[in-house]
Structure formats: structure tokens, C-alpha cells
Amino acid sequence: MPEQVTHESEHYRQHVRFRIPTVLQLEGESFTLADWSVSGVAMEDFPEELGVKSILTGYLIFDFQSYDFRVAIEIEKVRFNKETKRWAGRFINVSKQSLSLIHYMINAYLSGEIVSVGDLLSVVGSESVLKKDLDKRLEIERSLFQNILYQSKRILGHIIYASIFVLLVWFSGYTIYANRYIVESKMAYVDRESIKLRAPDDGIVELKLSNTNPLVKKGDLIAVVRLVNGGVLGIESPCDCLLTEIFVKTGVFAAQGEVLFSISPPNTPIVIKAKIDFEDVSKISIGDPAMIQLLNGENMQAKVEGIIAGSVTELDITGAVPDFAVVELTTKESINIDNINSLATVYIETF
Missing domain, CATH: 2.40.10.220 (predicted glycosyltransferase like domains)
Incomplete structure (x- = not known):
């Protein structure tokens, strides 16, 4: 057919x-x-x-x-x-x-x-x-506008792929770097060298602070302890200091030797104390840079000033010696006094 x-x-x-x-x-x-x-x-x-x-x-x-x-x-x-x-x-x-x-x-x-x-x-x-x-x-015939649009899309695609590749390389590299050269604290807190004022004998505490001003002068009466057996003992400031902590309230019983107040001279530097695993201590050197993240979210640059072995007096409930060391750090920026005793996180660069 x-x-x-x-x-x-x-x-x-x-x-x-x-x-x-x-x-x-x-x-x-x-x-x-x-x-x-x-x-x-x-x-x-x-x-x-x-x-x-x-x-x-x-x-x-x-x-x-x-x-x-x-x-x-x-x-x-x-x-x-x-x-x-x-x-x-x-x-x-x-x-x-x-x-x-x-x-x-x-x-x-x-x-x-x-x-x-x-x-x-x-x-x-x-x-x-x-x-x-x-x-x-x-071969596809395109107008000038279509060709410009096509080339622009190709270039944009290359840029996107290149950006993704760079981000992956950076992320992989940073992960390796962080695992090998950055030490994170187990626990850290803002601290200031202070003088502890203790109860001179068993008794009832009565605060004598006239106002909420944290500054006390040498000889100022901070509190009195009304003894169980009668009598009164006063607690005075030994220096022109900042009253950083009050551990008792009026009418509370305190045993002899119990810490009642913490005071610090005004020029005493505020430091960060971080607990670090013993296995990581060998990586750290004096002067290593660090990043401090305060509890309020504020970040600060710091450096290592000293390394202290864990105190044998800081035993856990099983009586074992602590498996950490204390690293002391100072910050480049000043830390607000309100942050004293607040928690923090420390990242120490050991590269």
C-alpha cells in the first residue's frame, strides 16, 4: 500500500x-x-x-x-x-x-x-x-536580552555553588579547628578577690547598714551579733571596700565562724575563674586568648592569667579529688560589678 x-x-x-x-x-x-x-x-x-x-x-x-x-x-x-x-x-x-x-x-x-x-x-x-x-x-539562537539574562543566570548559579562550597569548607575547617584547638570550660563564674567577714561567736545577727550603698569605710559598723549567752559583738569593715555579698538577714542565727559578708577593695580586679578538665590543661598556656560569654549574653575578649590545680578541699560527695583545674582569666573590657558571682562560659583558643 x-x-x-x-x-x-x-x-x-x-x-x-x-x-x-x-x-x-x-x-x-x-x-x-x-x-x-x-x-x-x-x-x-x-x-x-x-x-x-x-x-x-x-x-x-x-x-x-x-x-x-x-x-x-x-x-x-x-x-x-x-x-x-x-x-x-x-x-x-x-x-x-x-x-x-x-x-x-x-x-x-x-x-x-x-x-x-x-x-x-x-x-x-x-x-x-x-x-x-x-x-x-x-546551538540555540537568543536575542541580546535573552543572552544577557542567560549569562547572568549562569554566573549567579556559579556564585551560589561557589558560596556553598566555601561555606562547607569553612564549616569543616572550623569544626576540625574547634575540636583540636578550642577548650571549653566545664563551669565558669565572675569573681573578685575578697575578704570574708565571719561571725565572731554564736548569736543572732542584726544588720547595721544605713543604706544600700555598697561602699563601706574602714571602721564602719556593718552588723552586730547578739550572743546566746548575753552580750553583743560588732562586725566592722577592715578597709575602705565594696560590700560585694551579704549572706545573712537580720534576726537570723549564725554559728561562730560562719561567713556573713564578703568585701573587696575598690581597686581589686574582677576576674573569670573557669574549671577545665585536667586532660585539657596541658593544651593551655599563659597568655592564650579566650572568649567569655556572660550569663546576660554579653561577649568579651580575655586572656589566660594563671592555672591553678583543683583544691583537694573541694571533694565531691564520694570523697574523690576533683578532676579539674581552675584557670584564671582577665578581660580587656571592664566587667560590671553586678556580674560578680554570675555564671559564664569560657572558650580558650590554644592554637
Whole structure:
């Protein structure tokens, strides 16, 4: 049954038609093509059982008498008229290599270049021919604006990928650095060297502070202790100091030797004392920089001023000697007196 082949778009042709002896084999049935284009085919008297299918698979066969060349293809139905049996379809999912080969076969056939099987195999196996033809055929024409937009998107994509790569490298590097060279405290607090004022004997404490001013002068009466056996003993400030802590209230009983007040001379520096695992102490040196994070969220730069072994008097409930050392640090900025005795976190850089 002779088949009449036309361009896939009769009224608006977009591709040149070729009169090359070609056979289209679909679902086991063969159709001889007289003329066709690189985008698709159209046929009359097309079998209805094939025409109703959306996708057809098969081969595009170039017949060179003594040999033929087949290209696997998929065709998507564009239209099918059941009354006239007219069918049209377009090539889809054509691989780059197959597309390049089809273009070469057309050009070579029209120019008479292919004359034997050896010529065909030589051309098909030539990577340079395929790449040259493929690059030319797949090149997309763009306007100046489209080209600028396309290049901008490419550059933006490269920047995003590069940024992600840099962030990953930085994160990995910082993680390794932190694990090896940064020591974090087990516990830290703001401290100030102070004088502890204790109860001179058993009795009831009565505060004598006239106001809430933390400054006390030498000889000022801070409190009195009314003894159990009668009598009164006074507690005076031994210096011009800051009253940093009050541990009792009026009317509270205090045993002899119990700490009642903590005072510090005004020029006494405020320091950070951090408890560090013994296994990390060997990494730390005097002068190492550190970052202090106070409980209120404030961050400060600091440096290590001294390392003191854990005191054997600081036993835990099992009676074991502490497994930490105390590192003393000073800050570059001044610490508000209100932060004394507040907790902090210390990160010491040992690199």
C-alpha cells in the first residue's frame, strides 16, 4: 500500500523536507517515506490501531541497497483523523548522538559522500565529526536580552555553588579547628578577690547598714551579733571596700565562724575563674586568648592569667579529688560589678 508522506506542518513549515529513501518502522510495521523532515513525519492511510496511540517507538532506517543504517526513535502523535486516516507525529527524546548522526546521514547522502559501509562506519566512529555537527545543530539562537539574562543566570548559579562550597569548607575547617584547638570550660563564674567577714561567736545577727550603698569605710559598723549567752559583738569593715555579698538577714542565727559578708577593695580586679578538665590543661598556656560569654549574653575578649590545680578541699560527695583545674582569666573590657558571682562560659583558643 503506497504511502504519501508530507511535512508535519503543511501550512507553517519549519523544517526542510528531504527526499531520501527511508523506511519508518513502527511497532513492527514498516512504512516507506518519500519525503520527511528532521522534526517529524506525516502520513495518509495510517493504520487506526497505531494512530490512536500517543507514543510510538521504532526505527528510522536509511536503506543503502547493500546495507542499511537504523536509528532508534520515539514519535509523539501530533494529530490523527480517523475519517481521513491522516496522521502526523514529531520525534521526541532523540539522543544527541542520534540527532547528530541523522544530520550527517542527510548531508552525506545529498552530497554523495557515503558510498560504502566502511565510509559510514568511519564517519559514525569519528568523535570530532559528531561533536562538530552536534554543536552546530543544538546551538540555540537568543536575542541580546535573552543572552544577557542567560549569562547572568549562569554566573549567579556559579556564585551560589561557589558560596556553598566555601561555606562547607569553612564549616569543616572550623569544626576540625574547634575540636583540636578550642577548650571549653566545664563551669565558669565572675569573681573578685575578697575578704570574708565571719561571725565572731554564736548569736543572732542584726544588720547595721544605713543604706544600700555598697561602699563601706574602714571602721564602719556593718552588723552586730547578739550572743546566746548575753552580750553583743560588732562586725566592722577592715578597709575602705565594696560590700560585694551579704549572706545573712537580720534576726537570723549564725554559728561562730560562719561567713556573713564578703568585701573587696575598690581597686581589686574582677576576674573569670573557669574549671577545665585536667586532660585539657596541658593544651593551655599563659597568655592564650579566650572568649567569655556572660550569663546576660554579653561577649568579651580575655586572656589566660594563671592555672591553678583543683583544691583537694573541694571533694565531691564520694570523697574523690576533683578532676579539674581552675584557670584564671582577665578581660580587656571592664566587667560590671553586678556580674560578680554570675555564671559564664569560657572558650580558650590554644592554637
